[in-house]
Amino acid sequence: MDRGNSKHGPRLDEEMAREVRGTVQGVAGSRAEEWREPEPAGEDQPEATGVPAGDRRAGAPQGMTDQEVEQRSRLGRYLELSALPADREHLRHTAEKNQAPDDVIDALNRLPAGRTYETVSEVWATLGHANESTRW
Secondary structure (H helix, E strand, O other): OOOOOOOOOHHHHHHHHHHHHHHHHOOOOOOOOHHHOOOOOOOOOOOOOOOOOOOOOOOOOOOOOHHHHHHHHHHHHOOOHHHOOEOHHHHHHHHHHOOOOHHHHHHHHOOOOOOOEOOHHHHHHHOOOOOOOOOO
């Protein structure tokens, strides 16, 4: 094998390759020096985790189920943000223009007339559904 103009010799190249093998191949022991490996948890200690106890950052927000989030999102797909604020007639017209299914049109028809809606969440709440609660 011709190395040409190399900064290292073959011995140093092999040593460097051994040091990064764990990182390149994805094995657990990826540190070059063993003393740098973190110590495992003791017998009476809990296992390390990346998520603190009681922290809900994934999934549905507090106060809503996954299904409710999906349904509200589905409603919002047919209501353009540029259409808001709007009354019931304008929201229904926007949804029809965006080819909303009949159940979405029917839901918008149930909205009280003569009221202006600022957000999709406000429309969702008026239809009798829960929005997320504020996290503290």
